Amino acid sequence: KHHLKGKTSLNPSSVDHFEYVEAQRLYIQSFRERVAIDQEVTIADAIRFYSDINDELLKWVGISVNEAKDVGNWKTLVAYHMLVLSKEQTGMERTLGSSYFAAGGLDRKGHLSYERRKQMGATYLKTCTEYNPVVASRIEHKFPKTKVAIASMREDITLNNITGPSAQKGRYWFLNMTKLITFMGTIQDDMAHEIVVTLRKEAKDSITTIVVNVLVLTGVCILCPTVLFFIQKVTADIQNTASVLKEQTKDLIAEKRVTDFLMCQWLPRTVADQLKNHLPIKPESFDHCTIYFGTVVGFKHIAAQITPRQVIALLNNLHRTLDARMELYDVYKVETMEDASCMVASGVPRRNGVNHVTEIATMALDLVSAVAKKDVPHMVDSRLELRSGFHSGVCVAGLVGFKMPRYCLFGDTVRTASIMESTGMASEIQISEAAFILLRSNNMYVMKKREETNSKGSQQTTWWLISKEGFVSEEQIVTSFSSFPDLLQQVKD
Secondary structure, rough: HHHHHHOOOOOOOOOHHHHOOOHHHHHHHHHHHHHHOOOOHHHHHHHHHHHHHHHHHHHHHHHHHHHHHOOOOHHHHHHHHHHHHHHHHHHHHHHHHHHHHOHHHHHHHHHHHHHHHHHHHHHHHHHHHHHHOOHHHHHHHHHHHHHHHHHHHHHHHHHHHOOOOOOHHHHHHHHHHHHHHHHHHHHHHHHHHHHHHHHHHHHHHHHHHHHHHHHHHHHHHHHHHHHHHHHHHHHHHHHHHHHHHHHHHHHHHHHEEEHHHHHHHHHHHHHHHHHHOOOOOOOOEEEEEEEEEEOOOOOOHHHHHOHHHHHHHHHHHHHHHHHHHOOOOEEEEEEEEEOOEEEEOOOOOOOOOOOHHHHHHHHHHHHHHHHOOOOOOOOOOOEOOEEEEEEEEEEEEEEOOOOOEEEEEOOOOHHHHHHHHHHHOOHHHHOOHHHHHHHHHHOEOOOOOOOOEOOOOOOOEEEEEEEEEEEOOOOOOOOOOOOHHHHHHHHOO
């Protein structure tokens, strides 16, 4: 026993003494022998020693409950675990409360420890009753008066009124708390019995399930050769069907890509997506947009001097060039007219802030330059010339029509933009006062005022857009298709 003197603590967290029951018994016995010969061991040391051991054991219980969370009686397991924890904390509360009545009060550390144990015990018990309400009703039915007495004495301890030792109150406290703890132990045993019965039933059911599964497996093994033969035959048929279905699906996806592509060429992508998702297309008002009109000067005269086949070839070549240029800018080609005219908008239907006017302006310069480089086939020394005009303002856009719906723009902005084009000059870009004001703030565009013109009976001040600082039109944009069928084939592929 002499070798135990001088040791201030025994480490209950060490796993050595938890390996088997005898090691744990010897560990506790050695501490008790130390208490018998070492006067330095206090009540607090003893409480802490046993609490640490209980905490470790309860932790194991918690781990076991957590691992069994998928079983049918997991609520009872959790309630059992919470009751065990509450019982442990209530036992510590009983010990500290007895110290209070024996000494007539508690120091600050002891008082805080008491409050912590009391609150933890109450919390664990409350959690237990939430998972198993029967526990609360049993305690309420068994100890109505005892609960009142315990509550009163708990209040005295919480207030920590130091009035001097009272052996009678201490004995009364200890007996009442012991009754409560003993009954909690009874409930604990009942719950443990319920858990064991449930587990035995589940084990029996599991055995029955295993037997049934073994019988089924045996039957499967007996029928296996026949089943395998039919499976092989069905698998071959499925593979053939899947191969055909794969090809058909591939063709369907390709055709869907073509359909989506055509719809996105026919309508703005946002509107096309709404149609595909069966959403209503509501008219919208756009406060900031720029509308552009452009037409090939003298196209009717040119068309009258060449064959229809040559007219179509000329138009396809022209619009392939225009479309390739427009792809470089944040614009939407609203419409293509039969007289080699086109209508383009920016800021509609996708709003782009104040960039709409600069996108249209740069595009207009690019289109005029690109068209001016195109010769007219079968006509010597003849080149195409584009007359352009645009205006910035407000417009309304929406889907119009049923059999062949079109995305149309309406408003004075459209009319004014059309006037800017029709009253312009070949290879020139005429812009309105509103567009001029917006471009002027950019400081990159060269513009020249045009003499006031009489348009539709009213005088208007317009401007010529001459150039943009640093802008150089690309000589040629190569497209990867030569005809519309080629384009559709690329979309399919």
